[in-house]
Amino acid sequence: MTSAPSDSLIIIRGRGRVSALGTALPNPEPLESPFQTRELQDRLVAVGSVPPAVEDALQHLRRHDAPYRQLDRTVLLALLAARQATAEAGWLPQPGSPASSLTADNQPPAPTLSVSIGSSRGATGRLEQFHEEFLSGGAVAAAASPLTTLGNVASWVAYDAGTTSGGALSHSSTCSSAFQALGNAVAWLRAGMAERFLAGGTEAPLTDFTLAQMQALGIYSPFAAAEFPCRPGAGRPSTFVLGEGAAVFALEKICRSALAAERAGQPHAPVFCLEGVGFGFEAIGSKTGLSPDGQHFQTAMREALRQANVAAETVDAVVLHSPGTPAGDAAERQALRAVFGQNLPDLVSNKWCLGHTLGASAALSLDFACHILTTQVWPAPSFATDLTPTPSRPIRRVLINAAGFGGNAASALVSVV
Missing domain, CATH: 3.40.47.10 (Thiolase/Chalcone synthase)
Structure with a gap:
């Protein structure tokens, strides 16, 4: 990198x-x-x-x-x-x-x-x-x-x-x-x-x-x-x-110099950068299943990191796909260990507040990631779970995972600039 x-x-x-x-x-x-x-x-x-x-x-x-x-x-x-x-x-x-209710009169293109x-x-x-x-x-x-x-x-x-x-x-x-x-x-x-x-x-x-x-x-x-x-x-x-x-x-899309000039006038307004969106696929026989080590998750996460040109250790938190199914949750955790080693980022989820919204879930998770970057807090679940209850570090970069039937997965990386 x-x-x-x-x-x-x-x-x-x-x-x-x-x-x-x-x-x-x-x-x-x-x-x-x-x-x-x-x-x-x-x-x-x-x-x-x-x-x-x-x-x-x-x-x-x-x-x-x-x-x-x-x-x-x-x-x-x-x-x-x-x-x-x-x-x-x-x-x-x-x-x-x-x-x-605007009219076209005197409006710039x-x-x-x-x-x-x-x-x-x-x-x-x-x-x-x-x-x-x-x-x-x-x-x-x-x-x-x-x-x-x-x-x-x-x-x-x-x-x-x-x-x-x-x-x-x-x-x-x-x-x-x-x-x-x-x-x-x-x-x-x-x-x-x-x-x-x-x-x-x-x-x-x-x-x-x-x-x-x-x-x-x-x-x-x-x-x-x-x-x-x-x-x-x-x-x-x-x-x-x-x-x-x-x-x-x-x-x-904006060039760095233009963003710097913009930030000079609004130094406290958070600006979120969508650094990368990676995809992964695993060809497995079951279209509702996934491999125990989440190969598609691993590929998607590594591709998002590659696009952003950053190392795994720069990720502070992961908004999990984690739908509450034991096999799906376990496979994502195995994939995280393969990418991040034993020093995992903080693990968070919004599905316990929203349910699984299928095709909207990744977008709602990205929105939640932006919220975390702004507030530096998240709610702690009231049940026993492996989710991180409170931030263990300053949150500057968040990875968001999503996966679906058919062996596909996707990961997005967002940070504050």
Whole structure:
């Protein structure tokens, strides 16, 4: 790792998130469980559903613009998160967008804005609804196909932002989908194919059919909603809990000199640098399994470090993928030991606060990492686990892991500059 640093950086201008915690981030104070109870056939299961204030915002979105009344919940969650990200970045909605009342008069040309959104399942609720209507009545709505394609997710985010000059790309690689979207955004920005990017992940999987699928895997948590049922790093039994949510980031490329001049005027404002997004894959026979030593995790983490041109010992904390399944949690720990040795960084997770949000989980974990870099604290779980209860060192660089069915994994590296 001797090469000179690049003159340009990919920075996070703004962030938006929606989850079982609403639009807030985990507080270091003791939490009450944000999970809810859902009736599934003859049993009760815990889910990470959004709170009433977010539900009201989703319904307001549906009423705001006629086309939005047809959209899947997955898309609406992405719109809420994207609007937060652009507002925090100070990017005005482009003239003519539904999110803006601006006119095109006397407005300078807007920078090229592209959109890249990951989702494991896409328009889950609408797809199931259209299929049920077909089975019961034999008819299919004309809008069924365009409203349920995966590309529908990014294209509506782009529509809402008012962009007409950039790309709109949707990605799906199960639970690492958001990092596929982030990796694509980083590559485009570095190549000069876009000036600005909205990138992240979204998922609304809390349907009876999807919950039944997770139950069929035999991994769902037996704990009640009030007992923090998702318990990463706690061992047996398996404590997977499904959640919904989205997180979106406003990304730009900037040269170091321009950033230094900007920081001189705002010395205390944190600036997050997305240093690398690495990917790994392992060809295993089971599409729901992984190797005991997490080969795909190892490859992804090493690639993220290589892109950033930093050594493993510079990583202060890892936001784990760790879904609460004993085999998955153990494989990730083995991969961490292979990359970092016995002196592991601090290990943290937000899934015990949100559940596993599938294609949104990596993005929500990256958002949590930025929160840690800002506050230098995180909440300590109320159950026995191998997670680090409080920071053991100053947190300046965080690695975030994600993995999904099919043998794929992804890791992102973020730091404060």
